[in-house]
Amino acid sequence: MNEVLIRTEKLNKLFPVKGHKGKTVKAVTDVSLNIYRGRTLGVVGESGSGKSTLGRLILRLIEPTSGECFYGDKNVYSLSRKELNLLREKMQIVFQDPFSSLNPRQKIGSILWEPLVIHNRTSGLNKEKVVGELLNKVGLGEEAANRYPHEFSGGQRQRIAIARALALKPEFVVCDEPVSALDVSIQSQIINLLEELRQKENITYMFIAHGLNVVRHISDYVAVMYLGEVVEYAAVDDLFSSPLHPYTKMLIGAAPEPDPRVQLDFNLIQGEIPSPIDPPPGCRFHTRCRYATEACRQTSPPVKNISEDRWVRCHLYK
Numbered sequence: 001m002n003e004v005l006i007r008t009e010k011l012n013k014l015f016p017v018k019g020h021k022g023k024t025v026k027a028v029t030d031v032s033l034n035i036y037r038g039r040t041l042g043v044v045g046e047s048g049s050g051k052s053t054l055g056r057l058i059l060r061l062i063e064p065t066s067g068e069c070f071y072g073d074k075n076v077y078s079l080s081r082k083e084l085n086l087l088r089e090k091m092q093i094v095f096q097d098p099f100s101s102l103n104p105r106q107k108i109g110s111i112l113w114e115p116l117v118i119h120n121r122t123s124g125l126n127k128e129k130v131v132g133e134l135l136n137k138v139g140l141g142e143e144a145a146n147r148y149p150h151e152f153s154g155g156q157r158q159r160i161a162i163a164r165a166l167a168l169k170p171e172f173v174v175c176d177e178p179v180s181a182l183d184v185s186i187q188s189q190i191i192n193l194l195e196e197l198r199q200k201e202n203i204t205y206m207f208i209a210h211g212l213n214v215v216r217h218i219s220d221y222v223a224v225m226y227l228g229e230v231v232e233y234a235a236v237d238d239l240f241s242s243p244l245h246p247y248t249k250m251l252i253g254a255a256p257e258p259d260p261r262v263q264l265d266f267n268l269i270q271g272e273i274p275s276p277i278d279p280p281p282g283c284r285f286h287t288r289c290r291y292a293t294e295a296c297r298q299t300s301p302p303v304k305n306i307s308e309d310r311w312v313r314c315h316l317y318k
């Protein structure tokens, strides 16, 4: 039985456009979804589709324009500062670039100990022991504690960033393209590590990536984003075996290792992603969809529930 850990309700985020009074970037539009405890939600979409903004909204690193986010029974946006600080211990983020996310002047030991200092959680703990355990968890030796970030490879630095995210024993971790900056040969090692940690520590992930092939092996559910909207949400196997939205089909077709069970339609790929400042009226995808009808050009498709935990925003799906 799936337990809902995080639930968003009609989340919206508009960013003002500098130098253009009244204009906004529609970064996230009406996103309502569930993230289940101990499971991984993969979030995919092209650059600028709003994936990172959605992750940052859930962590309340930025404030929403409207909408709600619940963590268990707590409304994330109505917490006091103190309650938010407590929640922040449970929610962490791992960024794409391990080169810039680690302070080059800090030894690894201090980098890993710092979150506990910031949250006042050091009492009764031995720094060396805690740091050593964190390093072991991510497959690095304890001797790493006395070295600096530049002494490590990209993959090792991402392991260090993951260890830092684990320092406060989080329940939920946003992995924001954690392997995109790494060599392909290293990517699967990091994905395997994250998967192993999820199983051992019962962590819940939101795993952000551009392409479906990256999230496929780690996700239980996938949300496909296009121009700020989640256009399809499904369990990972359902998404690959019977994608419903033309954009999902396009992404599966663009993946280097397409699923042989899926009827590919490469002709679906047409045009550039429009600007999120002036998204197309009606269905935001209609300008690139060769199946678009008059209804698609005029009205925004409502969410159609296919079954529990499966829905699509597309007029074509009856």
Ligand SMILES: Nc1ncnc2c1ncn2[C@@H]1O[C@H](COP(=O)(O)OP(=O)(O)OP(=O)(O)O)[C@@H](O)[C@H]1O
Residues within 6 Å of the ligand: 015, 016, 025, 026, 027, 045, 046, 047, 048, 049, 050, 051, 052, 053, 054, 210, 276
């Ligand atoms: N702080 C900000 N101020 C203004 N616009 C922003 C800000 N943050 C994001 N945006 C815009 O919001 C839109 C969504 O950005 P976001 O980074 O969430 O997309 P993404 O899908 O994560 O993209 P990428 O894969 O390139 O990281 C983009 O058009 C981006 O330029």
